[in-house]
Amino acid sequence: MKNSLLNYTIHLADNAHILGHRLGEWCGHGPILEQDIAMTNISLDLIGQARSLYQYAAEIEGRGRTEDDIAYLRDAWDFRNVLLVEQPNGDFGKTMVRQFLFDAYNFLFYKELKNSNDQQLAAIAEKSLKEVTYHQRFSSEWVIRLGDGTEVSHEKVQNALNDLWMYTGELFVMNDFEKDMTNNGTGVDLEKLKPLWQEKVDYILKTATLAKPQNDWMQSGGKTGRHSEHLGFILAEMQFMQKTYPGQVW
């Protein structure tokens, strides 16, 4: 059970960390200054959430590893993030679609996790929920603006949506550690979130005049460490310093 709690916490931390890193890649490259700052703000929110979760994971594990060890000294197969968050940024529209699909999930998730019988996770959820509420508002509005924008913006976000859709199924597939955590009252029952997520996504896509992709085939594997090739490239960059100069500090 302790192992499931550890995996569960690392899974949540990895989601936040990898998505935070992806958004951080926009730093200095945003379409305009204001959106550049907005994306890095969200990135920092997510990295902050990841820190709290990694710290907790280190504590659960109790083997003297620190948050940094867990974040920077594991390899791809030990990461438990969903495949959606490691997908490349693409253009701004694609980043917003990815963000929206995840935010809509993350918002519902933290809202439930607030009621966890694990006080630490409940507290992290409570704090994170305020941030994620804003993230969802931000990314929803951009999906609407771009979807219901020009012909070009509509086409770009529709294509992005079609590309990313197959990574949304995994959000709701419960793995062993998630089942364990749900059964003992710590984790969130993802089955219950699914219809709420669909409702939200349907509403935003409709408002954005976007067509919901019809393909039902869903790719999964991230939660059990089977990642797309993209994660390796992320880690190569993200972990470079710690792997080249072990123990390096600021």
Place this chain on the structure above:
Amino acid sequence: MKNNWPLWEVFIRSKQGLHHKHAGSLHAADAQMAIENARDVYTRRNEGISIWVVESDKITASKPEENPELFEPAADKIYRHPTFYDMPDEVKHM
């Protein structure tokens, strides 16, 4: 990307402040986006509890060349300042 969004002026009311103060300007497609951009650009270090935005071209400003007739006549009317009273020490912040 060509940026042809209008310019907005941002006013932030700080935690201690009674008034909204001009914080700066930014680009946004509409008022809602301007509020959100202002939130990210001007309040991320915990500066504010309220935001106003107004399109820059909706502001009518006085012209610098009119400064003589607008402002200079006030310069030599020192009797408009309450400087001829002895203020009790107990009165602060005057």
